[in-house]
């Protein structure tokens with residue numbers, strides 16, 4: 001990965017802005033005062049955060065699937081109930 005502004009390798013992670021940056025970015029006025037972590041460290045941290053996020057998402061997905069399951073069951077019941085009394089109207 002390369003910095004769009006400077007064409008340098010993105011080796012740092014600005015903890016204030018939560019963005020990847022190159023060494024020149026870090027030297028620039030925009031980030032000079034910001035704490036920066038080496039990208040590997042940040043990636044490790046991100047991974048841990050991602051894992052907890054994923055776990056949360058998985059739980060949410062299960063909940064949604066259960067919800068969807070009961071919804072489609074309802075839908076089927078609805079179709080069964082409405083299909084029976086339905087008669088052609090042209091008689």
Ligand SMILES: [Zn+2]
Pocket residue numbers: 003004005006007008021022023024025026
């Ligand atoms: Zn840069």
Ligand SMILES: [Zn+2]
Pocket residue numbers: 014015016017030031034
């Ligand atoms: Zn910054």
